[in-house]
């Protein structure tokens with residue numbers, strides 16, 4: 517049988533993705549169909565193409581602009597367990613098509629609750645009004661009674677969709693639950709869910725949201741609740757990652773690692789603006805979840821204040837930093853994991869880089885030890901690497917693994933988005 521005709525479930529899978537937002541990775545077709553069914557106002561002429569064009573971000577601006585697409589389709593999914601389960605199931609199929617063996621998808625179940633009294637900025641209309649419930653006066657016709665929907669049922673719907681997907685397509689997906697900056701009232705409940713569902717598919721906690729107002733030298737006091745939640749998570753053995761150094765400066769990365777005890781950093785590009793913090797991350801073997809297209813479209817690369825006009829991921833690769841390649845929000849960027857790999861390939865990445873970063877992803881995944889070992893074994897098999905054992909943190913000191921004569925460096929400069937595209 518030809519490999520391409522093999523059922524998706526049995527096709528070889530060789531990638532590890534650690535940073536993708538489940539609610540930012542929804543098929544346009546699904547959004548379009550559900551919005552039509554519910555009588556929600558579609559952008560433009562109401563066509564699928566117009567929906568896609570309205571949600572997609574094509575030019576870099578800032579993170580808030582990047583997140584505005586969510587406003588359009590969130591009303592279609594909030595509080596609807598059947599749709600949420602469907603999204604999770606379809607997500608696994610899409611990941612299987614991207615050759616993903618293992619993925620950690622993240623989301624905030626609280627954001628998907630119906631009838632909320634507060635929303636983060638990016639989910640509010642210009643006038644600051646709530647967007648769930650109705651859009652432009654058109655009322656949703658939910659099949660599920662909103663009263664019955666709580667965060668547990670939302671999480672269960674996701675886990676159910678993922679389990680069905682894993683069974684059908686052979687890609688394993690686990691969940692990271694997000695606390696949201698500025699919405700501290702949910703953070704302790706996020707920790708509760710992480711604990712209660714630790715044996716049912718939830719593997720870690722994240723802090724997401726706009727760090728745009730984070731200034732150089734800011735203190736942890738600005739998010740005391742999340743700090744306490746992260747400290748409690750560490751105590752309970754719950755894995756921790758944190759969005760930092762994307763819109764915010766290198767000091768946010770330092771704070772995430774040294775104060776919040778984050779094991780991985782979501783994005784982290786601006787860490788290279790501060791050599792001390794960067795060296796500390798290398799020494800501590802901190803893993804960076806790099807999302808190439810999103811890094812441009814959120815404006816975080818444009819805002820880099822370094823002399824070198826090179827993408828931080830090139831520096832990470834040269835320095836042997838631990839990082840993975842991720843798609844972040846495919847619905848917004850309109851890119852899939854393969855597009856991210858293609859971009860890096862253009863910048864000089866080789867197959868060796870790609871296999872290394874997938875092993876790094878596996879090693880830094882939040883899977884329990886036995887499952888992590890099995891994942892590394894699986895990668896060894898597909899990459900044909902005979903002799904590879906999981907390095908312990910002490911034997912994996914990137915600072916000492918640099919070779920005296922490094923291979924030719926990929927030397928790519930970046931200017932405007934247009935030049936890069």
Ligand code: NI
Pocket residue numbers: 535537759782844
């Ligand atoms: Ni993200």
